[in-house]
């Protein structure tokens with residue numbers, strides 16, 4: 001791990017070539033796991049606002065789950081997107097021809113994307129602990145199929161990393177990435 005400004009960063013993030021390619025990974029990150037995507041409190045309010053808009057696109061099971069329990073969960077201090085029972089898919093995941101896509105993908109509210117920021121930056125996990133940001137790489141099995149694509153991870157996720165960390169921190173990551181990649 002490297003410390004860059006106020007960030008603790010997995011070094012691989014700065015060197016790996018990676019861009020999500022649903023044709024290869026089949027969007028499995030929306031299906032894997034026993035908890036939904038981490039949300040901010042503000043994002044739960046956004047989901048409440050738009051859930052009726054996307055509900056007709058969702059599977060009958062997801063629609064029932066949302067009807068029954070809403071689109072997100074909380075343990076009192078953390079918030080997560082809802083998943084189907086039995087560690088099933090995220091309620092917003094829609095399957096077509098074996099590929100899982102996000103029903104929130106192209107929806108905006110007040111000119112801002114509705115898709116949670118933690119989903120937009122995945123497979124990066126970015127969170128704050130004390131004074132430091134942690135920028136971790138968490139590749140699921142299918143993500144490995146998208147490595148070595150010729151585009152750096154920092155480039156492919158640029159706008160969402162900037163949305164999460166700000167432009168100054170992004171530029172610090174990119175500068176360190178350039179140095180490491182030049183060194184080989």
Ligand code: SF4
Nearest residue numbers: 030090092093102119
């Ligand atoms: S909100 Fe969308 S991107 Fe995030 S886990 Fe659910 S379906 Fe996937």
Ligand code: SF4
Nearest residue numbers: 020025028029123143
């Ligand atoms: S995070 Fe991984 S599984 Fe999800 S879309 Fe990207 S490459 Fe595919």
